[in-house]
Every structure is written in C-alpha cells, then in structure tokens.
Amino acid sequence: MKDHAVISGVGFTSATSPRRQPLSKDELCRQAADLALEHAGVKRSDIDTVIIGDIAGFEASSVSALTIAPFLGLPEYTNIIPISTGGTSGGHLANQAAALVRAGYAERVLCIAPNTFDGPVDLQAVINTNSPMIMEQPLGMGAVHMGAFFPGAYQQRYGVTDDQLMAVGAKNRRHADHNPFAHITSSLADEHAQRMVSTPLRLGMVCPVSSGAIALVVTAESLAVEESPNPLVRITGASSISDGYLGGKRRDFSKFEVVEHLARKVYREAGIIDARRDLDVLELFVPYAPMEYLLQEAFLICGWGEAPGLLEEGATSHGGDIPTNLSGGPLCANPGVAGQMAPIAHVALQLMGQSPTQQAEGAKRGLAHSTGGTFFQFHTATIMERVSA
C-alpha cells in the first residue's frame, strides 16, 4: 500500500534583520536542521533525502542548495534535491517531500528553507532583474511595485478604503506580538506605517527583509506512527499553479485568477468541500497586506469583495472561526525561502497543538500557501490534517 506523508518535525531559528544576523547561511541552516531533527525524534543518519530551496539570481552564489548540503552532516548516500522556483521554492519543499514519500522514493526527508535576503544591498533592484527582461524589466518595477497593482484594482472594484487595506497589516502585527520568531510587531510606529511606497501600498502594508532559516522533517506515516513524539500531521493536499510570465497576462488585477483553480484542485485532493467550514487555520503568503483579502477570496473562504468584512467581524483574528496568519505572516518576518516555507511550518505546529504563536484551539485542518514570480506568477498550496486523536 502507498504510504501517506506526515510532517514530523519543525525547526525555526529566530528571525532578525539581515544587518543584525551574525550567522552565515550554512550556520543558520545547520541550526534549523538540528532543531527539526530533534523535534521529530530522529537522527541525521535516518534521513535519506534532503531538499533545499533556492531563489535563482538573488544572491552572490549559484545553486546554494548544493553548497549548503555538505554542511548538514548527513550520510554520504543521502539524495540531494535542489528546488528553485523563485517565491514558491519554500512551498515546493514540503510538497515535493510528500510526493517522494507517497511515491515510495523516500522515507524521511529533510527540507531546508534557507535565508535568501541577507545578501542583496537593494532587494527591489535585484527583483527588478527577475522581471521579464526585454519587455518589462526596463519599466521600473520591483516586487513591491508589482504587488501594488492588485490592491489598486481591488479598491476600485469593491470600494475598499486605504484604512481597510492597512487593517490587515495591523491585525497581522498584533498576531506577531505572540510569535517569538517574528521580526516586526505592533511596535511599528504609525508615522512609519503611513509612508507611501507605491500606491496604494504604504510601509505598514509591506513586508520587511528578514534573516532566518527553517527546516522540516517529512516522514512516511507508517514510520512516524512508531517513532514520532508528536501528533501526526498528514499532508492531504499539495499542488501548484503558474500564470503567464508577462505581467500583462494578468487580465484582472482585482483577483488572483489562477489561485481559484489551484484551490479547487487542492481541495478536491484533500476532501475539502466548504473551505470556511472545513479549514481551521490559514497561513497565506502575504508580503503586501491587501493580498490577504484577494487570497482568502480566491481560496473560496468567502465571496469576491467580501474578505474585508471577515476581518472587521473578527473572523480572521485569533479566536475567530477562520484565523489567518496567526504567525503574522511575511509582513512580520520574510527571510526569503524560509519565509515561503514558514506557512507550512506554522500550520503543522498549530495542528500538533504546539504553536509557538497563539494556538487555534482544537485546530484539525489547515491551509498553507506560498507565491512568487513576476506579478505573483506562481502559487503553491498545502493542506494538512491532524490524523492522531
């Protein structure tokens, strides 16, 4: 019989600003790996495959996955798999680990999500080089400027105010006050938060550049039943989708059209019928606050244009019925590939009942998402479910 894949261990290093980070990438990744292996209750020699994430062209290195692997102290026959899909590398790490375990190729996979943003001196300038070179790169856009197109169109379509956009940032920073791995909290001064970066995005709606690493252990469920000290969190749905490469391929900037397709695909796989009723916790990759609304709508949590109402009634805060980004999300810590895998790590710990942030009591099923690429071309989704009593 084919095995299921479960997340059996999670390791977070603390997050800080790249300027204050004293550790090198190798040192950080080793620390995260040690924490994840300890949490999973397995030894380095138990690992048969390591998957390491990368963002091509963002750092002064090439295929950093291969340069990190030798520092992890793994057995010499360990399979090493690099993944480089830009902003979705982190989401793909656990999804690929699950695919390898289900296929019978691997039994215990170590996923390493490194810090990616420690190197660039001006990250928006680096991201601009990632823009479609001939047609759009000369047009003066980094990620934040691409990210600004969507909320502008969303505001116009649904009559959403700037304050309603900022409310997502404020909510997520309140959540981050309880996350020991967050880098920005509600202590962010309002005068800074209000500074306009690219309309309608103000600084308080924009993620920081952070440093930190995260590791996961993904194990065949038949082994984890015997060896894991933690409640079993099964990956019940894992998928990804891509939109067109040019920004101009997004026909309607008021929604993430491809995410709705991704949602239907991954919900079918995981047996989710009514997303708001069946899911207990969401961690969505929201580097720009208003994206949380667009993603909740595309993931079918509510109707189009209705997400600001969910926030206002408290449904998406701790204690609400569909708490979203209890970690604070990327608005409170965005260390590159580690930031992209963080949603999976946080949902897994919520479902184990071991969240380092505010715990969603009794959470049984959760959704984690990551996104990246020019104008958010790529997205991943991961559905997890607690299968232990």
Add this chain to the structure above:
Amino acid sequence: MTATDTTTEAALVHDVHWKIDYRVKLGRAWSRFMRGLQKQELWGTRCESCQRSYVPAQDYCEACYEKITNWVQLEPTGTLRAATIVYQGFEGGPEAPYVVGAVEIDGTHSLLMHFIGGVDLSDSDAARAVLRDGLRVRAVWSDERTAAITDIKHFAVEQA
C-alpha cells in the same frame, strides 16, 4: 576594545560586486514587434482560430495553442486597467515618483505594461483619482528609438 570583546565581536561582512553582461535573443515575433516600435508602429497578432489578439505580438495562441501568422497594425491608444504611482523606487531604476500601468490596447485582449506620463503627481490623492480603470491613454514615442520597449516613452492621458 577590551579582551572580553573577542567573544562578542561583530561578524565580518565582505562586499561582493558582480558586473556581468549578457545577450538575450528576442526571437522572431518580438524582433518584428520591436522593429515596428522603431518605426512608430504598434503591431499585434491575432489568432485566426479563436480571434484572441496579443500585444506584445506572439506567434502562437496561448488559449488554443495554434500557430499565429496574422499580424495586425494597431492604433497606439488604449484604456488603463491598473496602475501604481511609485514613490520609492530602487537603485538603477527611474527617478521616483513615476507611474507604471497596464494598458488594454484598443481591439486587443491582453494588457501591455508601460509607464504612464502626463499626470501631475505632486498631489498623490488627486493623481490616484485620475489613474483609474477606464482612463483613455495614447502612446508617446521616444525621439531616439532603438527597437526596444522604451521606443514608447510612455502612455499619456488622452485629452478629451
């Protein structure tokens, strides 16, 4: 520095600078599209099978995956669908503030990204009120053209 500082010394950081030049081939469709811009002409392609049209021009249809050979010259006018006013740019980019937008060229189905010019940005709220979905714009050509996307200087608000 005292002796105890040796254990808490700040980690060293070295500057690394890469200066690397590349050459990128545009392919047949984009070469023809760019040569059109150089002559102050905007060209798109239209799929004969499903009638979808593309700007920038491409030689296959993304919807039905048929090869496209039907080139159409377009009036360089269109409707703004989404835009942002950039107040914080980046090193090596244009000097802020500036506007980038997605323009639906008349008679086509795809959006062309470009600079939007001719809007007073000194009052951000007033500028945002102008730069809305539905704004009519027309291409302004650059004086020096090199068969590049910047042969269009920007799209300017069309005077009523």
